[in-house]
Amino acid sequence: MSRRLVRSALAAAAMLVVGNASLAATPADLDAQVETAMRTHGVPGMAIAIVEQGQPNFAKGYGVRKLGSPERVDADTIFPTGSTGKAITTAALAVLVDDGKLKWDDKVIDHMPWFRMYDPWVTNEMTVRDLLVHRSGLGLGAGDLMFVPSSSRSRADTVRALRYIKPATSFRSGYAYDNLLYAVAGQLIEEVSGQTWEVFVRERVLKPAGMSSSVTEQSARFANPNRAWPHARLGGRVRGMGEQAPLDERKTLGDNAAPAGGISSSANDMAHWMQVQLGHGTWTDANGKQVKVFSEAQSQQMWTPAILTPTAQYPGKLAAFSPKFSAYALGWSVRDYRGAKLIDHGGAVFGVQTYVVLIPEKNVGIAVQMNSEDFQAMRGIAMELVDHYLGAPDTDWATAFDEFADNRIAGGVAALDAGAKANGASPGKASLPIAQYAGRYNDAWYGPIAITNGKGGLHIDFTRTPGMVGRLEHAQHDTFRAVWDDPNIEPAYVTFGLDAEGKVDRVTMKAVSPIADFSFDYQDLLFTPVRQ
Template sequence: MMNPVRVALRAAIATTVFVFASAHAAPPSDLDRYAKRVFDTFETPGLAIAISERGKPPVIRTYGVRRLGEAAKIDEQTMFSMGSTTKAFTSAVLAMLVDEGKLSWDSKVVDLLPGFRMYDAYTSSEMTVRDLLVHRSGLGLGAGDLLFVPETTLTRKQIVEKLRYIKPATSFRSSYAYDNLLYVVAGQLIEEICKDSWENVVRKRILAPLQMDHTITSSTTPPGANKGWPHARATTELRGAGPMVPLPGQMSFDNSAPAGSLNASIADVARWLELQLGRGLDPRTNARLFSEAQSKEMWTGQTLIPIAKNPEPLKLAQANFRAYALGWGYSDYRGQPIIAHTGGVLGSVALVVIVPGKDVAFAILTNSEELGALSALQYRLLDHYLGLSSPDWIGAISGVMKSKIAQGQEVLAAAAATPEQSGKGPSLPLEKYAGRYRDDWYGHATIEKGADGLSIRFEHSAALTGKLEHVRYDTFRTRWIDPKMAEDAYVTFTLQPDGSIGTMTLKAISPLADFSFDYHDLLFKPVPSAH
């Protein structure tokens, strides 16, 4: 889910691998100094690192504060948003159910979950449990994320029901496109089989056995909790530029919990790493949560991921192959395979990396949208454990991020600098744009005409409420009530031959907008008046 420069860095960060090496190695001797430089360069308010080596106590480091302007420090029990690293917990529960014979990875979803439907009949009938987890359904990138990003009033069941109205972007199993919706379906499937909520199942089967007492299944923590508060550079037109500030609140998306809702402390994540290195066996209690066979299955690549070329400063980290496994990514780093996953929500990003052949794993949690901090630490740690020379990753990544921000600012400036078109339009009096509109999968949005112009309101998303400013012709732009919690969008109307409105479409303004703001998948049509 969320991050300002994820498009440029995701391929380089979300990798994973098997590495063959011998003796255990201690963490880098300069870890604290390096982390401090990362901390200062990327200005993340708080940062936590856990390193786990099989048969050794975990190494944990914490830096910074929970919230800018406050004195409370990050400690081992400070909870951070885990984002999409939650997906591995959902796949682990399914692996337990496979071990118990209650389903197989290739069981048909329609046979297990009554009422399940995709857009077309063939995909609906052929979708397997495995398909839910590996991003090859035919849905477009982030399709349907607006059903829960930003916070919506929809229930998990309603989200799953709306899946049938989302048109595929490609044919079934033909290509890779990351999605969150089908992990929500996976959560519903778990509830159907276990006759209990996804939250309770995760607590009983994973959190409790591992004594992860400072982990919750909700995307928001209660008032006063030891929480790394979300921060972002979100005070300018381009998210990712400008000063780091606390966000006004935590993003609540428990309706999509199986895709990314966990909040966990770094000490608890260290326990999760131990379980992974144990291939399903908890080394502290000798309890087996899932079989070694299922551990291998979850780490096996299923869907090939196209490889984007890294910017020149990150050439050394260029992947040779990438694939998505079951809740994990599988790729290579400097020729050696690794297993990993990033996670991101508004104001926080996280990373979990496993090097199975080396019997080492690490996690990095932050309370800001600074993917650069994650990647700089990831590469340094991988270089160390692989015994490779390590370049100045901090400088290289910082430079790439600054370049991406500059490019984004140029795009926005060019879009605004169209004097020959300014003042042209709109085609209709403003009141003619007012009315109720409906999209097949999202639902309704309302345009109203007031004394100060037009406003827009999405029925399920309180954050998607704001003013409309005319841009040119029949295109307007949003000014959401709190731009820190949502990306602004262009709103374009098309007209029928008789001059009435035919459709309303949206497109994110920022070239760096997170894919979860999938405005482009919406096609609103006017709802006829009852009068």
């Protein structure tokens, strides 16, 4: 039976009466809602998957895969799924727990003796669970520049660099989202299983889950002609302003960080994945066969909160979206909404976003993917679907998220204006002749960069990040602005510090935009000259 016929049969089954309660049906006006949201926000393409009563009953694509091209998005178009893939890396570890090869509270160093954190005590105490729940003491997004927007590093080399990243807080004292420790989790899977994360996830998670079009390697994504292309608005003073335009799809995430967000998947496959999650590790295939991916015991572990997360109080029309309880489990967030428990996670790589939300008490799952960064459309559609299945009053969530996004961008522009006013119209002169800022510099965890003086002045090259090159424009005193050749990369201020002899002895950086993505963690870098 074809996948289309299977979906039709499941959709029909979902309309049956079970006991005295009729199962909720997908909203009749969903297509119109999606098309309106896409048109209003300029979203090129979108895909939606819905699971009702634990069974996939809706998977559909909308719009185009790439602006300027006629190819349409369908239910088998693959999108990068970003950090929603953290739950799949967690599922791979769950399989190893079921196999008896590790336990959630095993010490990482017992399975990977060469693993090191900055603090030796933390090295000895870090568990498998700790890798997954953002309580390591690392700062928000620490180390992301080792794989954002891409990298020539191996995963093992990335893990080795972790020992040089200083903590921001004490171990297990609080929550700060990171990607780097999921790269460690991917390397751990290889150390324990003898297979790379890419192979193990494909063979032990994706295939058993019936996710036939999903891929773990970037090369496999590029080889699939039915793939969505990333888009963003980069023409204004901060990201999110200007016209929608395609990005370079090969400069969105390094393979070394794939366990944190490198899986690409389709609406059909996301439906299978949600079916596995709602089935607590087991799903029923088209032939009626029960297929176990991981045990119910591990499913309970994955959904059990491990650390409290901030309960943000959203302003204005988003007030009803504010949780009273919020926590992070193993690859999933857990929160309340209108009296129900939601298991959810967002995901983004540059130019593409995904949101997955499960409502366990309703046995419902919703996944929305889109090939742009206009999150208002994606989150608006998702929350309107959640309200539908909870029987809540209609809310125009897209408009509510619009207000939030507009205020965020306006705040970013205002902060830029305030900074420019504070610096004055006449920036101070550089302390040194331009040529004396040139040289090779090294950061302990990132590695080397090169600053050269040539035609047009100073240029900067992040040598382990292909294509991360640009020019340095003087801003004020010994601070320059890095303007990258690739507009997808956030501009940064580069400040040279001088020693008592007037020579450069350190280089620090920070993002120009106050609303830059946290993965551009320039502020964590400290470059020092490489003496020759």
